[in-house]
Amino acid sequence: MNRESYTRRRNALRERLKGWVLLLGHDEAARNYGGNPYPFRQNSHVLYYSGMTRPGVALLLDMESGRDRLYGPKDCVEDVVWHGAQPTLAELAEGAGIEDVRSITQLRSDLRDIGDPLHYPPPYRGETCLRLMELRDSSADEIRRGVSKDLALAIAASRNQKDEAEIAQIEEALGITAAMHQAAMAMTRPGLLESDVAAEIQRIALSKSRAQSYTPIVTVHGEILHNVTYEGELEAGRLLLNDSGAESVLGYASDITRTFPVSGTFNERQRAVYEIVLRAQKECIQRIAPGVRYREVHLHAARVIAEGMKDLGLMRGDVDDAVTEGAHALFFPHGLGHMLGLDVHDMEDLGEDVVGYEPGQERSEQFGLGYLRCARSLESGMVVTCEPGIYFIPALIDQWEAEGRHRSFIDYETLRSWRDFGGIRIEDDVLCTDEGHRILGPSIPKEIADIEAAMQG
Amino acid sequence: MNRESYTRRRNALRERLKGWVLLLGHDEAARNYGGNPYPFRQNSHVLYYSGMTRPGVALLLDMESGRDRLYGPKDCVEDVVWHGAQPTLAELAEGAGIEDVRSITQLRSDLRDIGDPLHYPPPYRGETCLRLMELRDSSADEIRRGVSKDLALAIAASRNQKDEAEIAQIEEALGITAAMHQAAMAMTRPGLLESDVAAEIQRIALSKSRAQSYTPIVTVHGEILHNVTYEGELEAGRLLLNDSGAESVLGYASDITRTFPVSGTFNERQRAVYEIVLRAQKECIQRIAPGVRYREVHLHAARVIAEGMKDLGLMRGDVDDAVTEGAHALFFPHGLGHMLGLDVHDMEDLGEDVVGYEPGQERSEQFGLGYLRCARSLESGMVVTCEPGIYFIPALIDQWEAEGRHRSFIDYETLRSWRDFGGIRIEDDVLCTDEGHRILGPSIPKEIADIEAAMQG
Numbered sequence: 001m002n003r004e005s006y007t008r009r010r011n012a013l014r015e016r017l018k019g020w021v022l023l024l025g026h027d028e029a030a031r032n033y034g035g036n037p038y039p040f041r042q043n044s045h046v047l048y049y050s051g052m053t054r055p056g057v058a059l060l061l062d063m064e065s066g067r068d069r070l071y072g073p074k075d076c077v078e079d080v081v082w083h084g085a086q087p088t089l090a091e092l093a094e095g096a097g098i099e100d101v102r103s104i105t106q107l108r109s110d111l112r113d114i115g116d117p118l119h120y121p122p123p124y125r126g127e128t129c130l131r132l133m134e135l136r137d138s139s140a141d142e143i144r145r146g147v148s149k150d151l152a153l154a155i156a157a158s159r160n161q162k163d164e165a166e167i168a169q170i171e172e173a174l175g176i177t178a179a180m181h182q183a184a185m186a187m188t189r190p191g192l193l194e195s196d197v198a199a200e201i202q203r204i205a206l207s208k209s210r211a212q213s214y215t216p217i218v219t220v221h222g223e224i225l226h227n228v229t230y231e232g233e234l235e236a237g238r239l240l241l242n243d244s245g246a247e248s249v250l251g252y253a254s255d256i257t258r259t260f261p262v263s264g265t266f267n268e269r270q271r272a273v274y275e276i277v278l279r280a281q282k283e284c285i286q287r288i289a290p291g292v293r294y295r296e297v298h299l300h301a302a303r304v305i306a307e308g309m310k311d312l313g314l315m316r317g318d319v320d321d322a323v324t325e326g327a328h329a330l331f332f333p334h335g336l337g338h339m340l341g342l343d344v345h346d347m348e349d350l351g352e353d354v355v356g357y358e359p360g361q362e363r364s365e366q367f368g369l370g371y372l373r374c375a376r377s378l379e380s381g382m383v384v385t386c387e388p389g390i391y392f393i394p395a396l397i398d399q400w401e402a403e404g405r406h407r408s409f410i411d412y413e414t415l416r417s418w419r420d421f422g423g424i425r426i427e428d429d430v431l432c433t434d435e436g437h438r439i440l441g442p443s444i445p446k447e448i449a450d451i452e453a454a455m456q457g
Numbered sequence: 458m459n460r461e462s463y464t465r466r467r468n469a470l471r472e473r474l475k476g477w478v479l480l481l482g483h484d485e486a487a488r489n490y491g492g493n494p495y496p497f498r499q500n501s502h503v504l505y506y507s508g509m510t511r512p513g514v515a516l517l518l519d520m521e522s523g524r525d526r527l528y529g530p531k532d533c534v535e536d537v538v539w540h541g542a543q544p545t546l547a548e549l550a551e552g553a554g555i556e557d558v559r560s561i562t563q564l565r566s567d568l569r570d571i572g573d574p575l576h577y578p579p580p581y582r583g584e585t586c587l588r589l590m591e592l593r594d595s596s597a598d599e600i601r602r603g604v605s606k607d608l609a610l611a612i613a614a615s616r617n618q619k620d621e622a623e624i625a626q627i628e629e630a631l632g633i634t635a636a637m638h639q640a641a642m643a644m645t646r647p648g649l650l651e652s653d654v655a656a657e658i659q660r661i662a663l664s665k666s667r668a669q670s671y672t673p674i675v676t677v678h679g680e681i682l683h684n685v686t687y688e689g690e691l692e693a694g695r696l697l698l699n700d701s702g703a704e705s706v707l708g709y710a711s712d713i714t715r716t717f718p719v720s721g722t723f724n725e726r727q728r729a730v731y732e733i734v735l736r737a738q739k740e741c742i743q744r745i746a747p748g749v750r751y752r753e754v755h756l757h758a759a760r761v762i763a764e765g766m767k768d769l770g771l772m773r774g775d776v777d778d779a780v781t782e783g784a785h786a787l788f789f790p791h792g793l794g795h796m797l798g799l800d801v802h803d804m805e806d807l808g809e810d811v812v813g814y815e816p817g818q819e820r821s822e823q824f825g826l827g828y829l830r831c832a833r834s835l836e837s838g839m840v841v842t843c844e845p846g847i848y849f850i851p852a853l854i855d856q857w858e859a860e861g862r863h864r865s866f867i868d869y870e871t872l873r874s875w876r877d878f879g880g881i882r883i884e885d886d887v888l889c890t891d892e893g894h895r896i897l898g899p900s901i902p903k904e905i906a907d908i909e910a911a912m913q914g
Binding site for chain 1: 486487488489490491492493494495496498500501537538539540541542581582583584585586587590591597650652653655656657659660661662663664665666671672678681682683684685686687688790799800801802804805806850852853
């Protein structure tokens with residue numbers, strides 16, 4: 001990324017909008033008091049349009065003149081004493097191709113001078129909302145109502161298309177992520193805790209001064225989809241699901257899942273289910289190409305999974321009918337994937353439908369399909385995750401059985417002996433190209449033989 | 458901690474206040490969008506008065522009847538699917554000795570019913586401020602003006618006095634912290650990066666499912682006081698400063714600093730400066746006892762440091778005069794320490810002066826002494842950090858020399874060959890006892906011979 005690319009991106013916004021765009025950077029985020037913040041992460045739009053990593057800055061972009069402004073805290077000598085020498089605000093601005101640098105204290109009166117329309121994205125941190133309220137003399141409700149849908153669509157149109165430098169960033173992140181996943185496979189053995197593995201993969205990222213792009217899921221209970229505690233013991237006979245990814249130096253995400261047996265060898269049932277998930281994932285990746293709707297790819301995964309569950313005697317009846325009615329979602333209750341970029345769910349702050357759905361494309365209300373974050377027609381330059389999974393979720397099984405749900409497709413009787421299986425997910429990050437697709441990053445073992453070999457050390 | 462101790466703490470509050478107390482727990486803190494939060498940390502007052510670790514709860518304490526209320530999100534079956542089985546809100550409340558459990562959606566109308574006075578502490582997260590604004594139909598300014606100083610004083614009076622269970626928590630945290638510091642010493646060698654060490658100490662905490670109580674400082678530039686990047690190389694001849702601590706299972710902090718030579722052996726200058734800091738630290742710890750003002754202990758550290766700098770030919774003139782005028786602060790620009798408890802700077806959200814200063818005790822405006830967080834008279838049960846340091850900060854030296862500051866006490870000429878020395882800090886966590894004091898936690902090498910031995914492995 002260089003000043004030309006930041007300028008080009010801001011110019012692309014100018015082709016889609018009139019008026020002014022205000023992008024507020026993040027302040028430090030208080031953990032248990034103001035002076036003890038979480039590790040700083042800049043707002044992704046500010047990163048995308050300027051690369052600024054300093055807290056407390058704001059971009060005010062003039063859609064007419066092209067004379068964009070950077071607002072920030074004054075450089076002061078005390079900072080040098082407490083934080084060491086830093087580039088000045090003016091130097092940072094130059095690196096982003098911005099010439100007009102002003103004090104953040106001036107932003108409020110400047111906003112009064114420029115008039116409307118002022119576009120800003122939805123504030124997702126309380127501090128940002130409070131700052132907007134103060135800058136605009138508005139209530140929280142007024143700020144929420146004033147969010148610019150046009151801006152969200154314009155940003156999504158640009159950021160959905162990754163350029164070469166962005167792909168290189170994602171692949172840089174994936175290089176570290178591959179090391180994290182290989183280390184997890186190599187160290188896993190009965191008697192350790194989930195936390196031993198989670199701690200080691202975070203060590204690998206941090207030793208390269210890289211953050212995690214999200215809180216890792218490292219669990220022997222893969223069926224608990226958002227499990228972010230690590231207190232479980234690695235018992236022989238269970239599977240360990242590792243869903244984790246590092247951030248690149250410029251803040252780009254990666255997002256990889258692998259699932260492997262604690263003992264180092266898949267047992268018969270694990271092998272059978274794993275092969276279904278793997279087949280679904282590989283066939284879905286094969287289908288990624290410009291013009292293909294990701295909703296259709298998701299439904300292909302659902303069919304492969306339903307077919308596999310039928311082979312195992314856990315489902316029955318017509319596979320297409322089962323998928324149409326959503327019966328497979330007992331085992332595959334989430335979506336196939338999402339956009340990936342500066343955010344692991346790219347631009348989720350703008351609204352999932354803005355990013356992952358086409359105008360007029362309705363989101364399903366069916367359990368399972370309704371969780372699909374990316375349903376739209378793919379274009380060359382988009383990066384999506386492809387992450388089918390099969391889970392045995394006792395609470396969900398009990399609920400469905402009690403309600404008699406999809407009884408014609410699901411064999412609840414046979415299912416009883418599978419309740420404690422756990423869950424399997426396999427996830428890669430895939431670039432849609434003119435020719436079709438390319439799996440990003442170095443190869444990370446996902447064939448059963450390769451995983452078992454990696455676990456031998 | 459059990460239901461009796463939480464009840465006892467809430468009853469202690471009732472002896473000091475009338476009306477009602479509202480303590481809002483934390484929500485998840487968004488990192489780069491709402492769905493990608495930082496690791497959850499509960500508000501420390503909520504932890505202290507209830508032990509609740511669930512996001513989105515609130516405590517409403519009735520200072521008259523003693524019938525305290527817990528408000529929280531409804532338990533729902535979807536949570537079980539996505540997050541696994543959790544204790545119900547009612548079960549959590551029981552563990553805290555609270556019988557009255559209500560839906561968080563009811564809080565707003567309940568607040569209208571109970572009337573005033575309603576005490577709440579200063580909101581330090583934007584989300585908390587927004588929630589208070591909505592609950593009270595108030596502006597941000599009104600919320601800030603409505604903060605209860607009486608509540609802050611009442612909380613500080615209780616939380617400043619640690620009971621046995623709290624001391625045990627701090628010592629539990631220190632057990633992990635000791636392992637972190639010993640590992641850092643054992644692994645440090647030329648050629649590694651700061652990030653290798655920072656990553657390893659975080660791995661040790663995380664492998665026990667423990668958070669860091671603050672972002673660690675691991676740097677060969679100890680003179681940059683708040684340096685939280687880790688990109689420096691460990692070069693032979695430099696010192697590595699490691700200021701880091703784990704949190705206990707219930708959220709109690711620890712805060713330890715050690716400084717040691719990258720090469721494994723102190724050179725002559727390093728040894729000389731280290732011995733000054735160590736003498737200051739040990740003599741200050743010796744002085745900790747009930748009735749002693751920590752401001753006086755700080756000034757003792759300042760005198761030991763000024764004396765030592767005089768012996769090295771870097772300062773001159775009368776030591777007491779130098780300290781009175783603040784000349785030593787060129788080398789020791791920060792305070793000797795702060796209260797430690799559920800927060801690493803305990804209760805800093807309530808205001809440093811509320812916690813660390815007595816009513817009427819004025820905070821100094823002198824550079825250095827003005828940064829002292831704890832100046833008050835110590836009492837048995839208080840836990841303070843004791844952390845003197847000596848730093849050679851080129852930007853500060855240049856500034857003072859250019860301004861001709863304290864020229865009669867500082868030998869700027871001799872100082873020239875020391876500019877690149879770096880910085881040394883030694884820090885322990887100390888309990889004030891009836892008998893005097895006790896250094897908490899396991900012993901961590903701090904004598905030169907012990908450090909050099911620990912670095913041999």
